[in-house]
Ligand SMILES: Nc1ncnc2c1ncn2[C@@H]1O[C@H](COP(=O)(O)OP(=O)(O)OP(=O)(O)O)[C@@H](O)[C@H]1O
């Protein structure tokens with residue numbers, strides 16, 4: 064190094080040049096760089112005092128930095144390159160400079176960002192011909208790179224990818240994602256920083272001699288997007304298939320292989336508890352919600368049928384009193400004995416006195432059988448189920464026998480209960496070979512239920528059947544309907560009772576004799592027939608009105624019913640039961656009836 068004065072002189076001269084001329088920014092920077100180098104050399108050789116030397120060094124460095132990083136257009140902005148070449152410059156000029164640049168390949172590999180690169184590349188797999196992305200498989204490759212650039216005098220050579228080409232087995236890492244970590248990795252011959260990972264400029268060997276041009280991240284992104292699209296187009300990478308590398312697409316969340324056992328939602332508190340199926344407590348009040356516990360007697364029965372029984376079958380008709388039923392004293396007495404009393408005093412009516420399981424009301428049509436059923440409902444205080452055989456067979460086709468089972472099950476839970484089956488002959492008619500399978504099944508179910516197989520002897524369930532065709536009932540049913548009550552045509556007194564009762568609802572002017580005469584003339588009439596006669600007679604006074612008076616007349620002005628009306632009505636209303644039919648009933652009663660009329 065020159066003597067102290069010489070150095071000073073040179074330095075002053077350089078300074079002067081710097082101050083006087085109007086060099087460009089890069090020129091200035093160059094001069095400042097030399098000054099800095101010069102000062103640090105003088106410091107090292109103790110040509111200048113340490114204090115003075117350091118002062119000058121910091122001044123020069125500041126003005127250098129000011130130029131390089133000047134935010135204006137002139138800012139050279141290539142601070143990092145220059146700093147690097149500066150440092151490598153210092154390294155050359157003053158071998159014995161004490162401080163050592165950290166920019167050795169060891170130091171670089173030790174940098175966090177480089178470590179990230181190395182780590183990141185260690186597990187990535189090459190996915191086919193991603194040639195245009197620079198590859199680092201591990202530290203050795205990075206070290207190799209630096210050896211290579213060191214050999215070329217620090218000038219980063221073109222990144223020769225010969226040994227870095229992406230071989231299918233090598234990891235792929237796109238170092239683009241961490242620019243700071245690539246700044247020092249490669250400086251192209253023009254000093255322009257290029258990126259090792261520059262997908263666009265990074266290309267396979269044939270492009271290597273093309274100068275690497277620096278691209279901004281945005282440009283890079285567009286270029287890579289284009290490349291990616293090309294790569295993914297089917298003809299772009301046939302090798303993907305050949306590599307057999309096609310990750311299975313699993314839509315959404317990957318299902319775990321072991322399918323958890325499906326547990327159906329249940330109303331049970333704890334499905335592990337073995338508390339059996341739902342229990343229903345069927346209350347007399349159908350509006351009650353079904354409780355969560357199923358009565359043992361309802362096990363295995365379709366809840367819908369249970370609901371049906373409760374909504375459709377339970378009778379909620381208007382209450383009927385025994386007085387509403389004219390005549391039929393014997394029948395009424397028997398029913399009271401068999402139905403009402405046992406319901407009221409089950410403690411007395413047990414064992415031999417226990418009530419029968421079934422009653423049959425038979426007789427000509429319109430004699431009050433259904434009426435009796437309704438009266439039992441309102442008078443017995445029992446839960447009353449009224450079902451007609453035709454609805455059982457038609458409405459619930461195929462459900463017949465299930466319906467029967469549900470019916471008896473619900474009744475047994477709501478005992479004392481009366482099951483009234485109107486037109487029971489169409490349900491339990493004589494079995495024949497030609498009959499339909501479903502009706503046969505219904506019958507069988509009925510017999511089982513009637514037999515009390517499902518109801519213990521203490522159960523208070525009464526089945527009341529009504530029919531006007533008793534001879535058609537199957538003998539098995541007949542046996543089970545132990546009380547077979549004949550409901551005959553009403554006698555005079557009954558007919559007089561029906562007429563009197565009905566006339567009281569209207570204004571009438573008839574003498575007792577006249578009424579009796581009417582009763583006489585309705586011999587053979589059923590209760591229903593008598594009722595029809597009264598209705599007809601009541602129309603008499605209306606018919607005597609002129610048509611035009613109808614709209615004006617008040618109810619008081621309508622004349623009362625008179626015997627003439629009945630005389631006319633008798634011309635129109637005829638008895639519905641023939642003598643022949645009548646004899647048939649009487650005959651049947653003699654054979655199968657429980658006596659009395
Ligand atoms: N003994 C009676 N007392 C009062 N009214 C009666 C009597 N018998 C019949 N009736 C009248 O006739 C109508 C029909 O009676 P009910 O429906 O009980 O006849 P039924 O015996 O059931 O006939 P079917 O065998 O055709 O079903 C009743 O609504 C009632 O007005």
Ligand SMILES: [Mg+2]
Nearest residue numbers: 432433485529
């Ligand atoms: Mg009836």
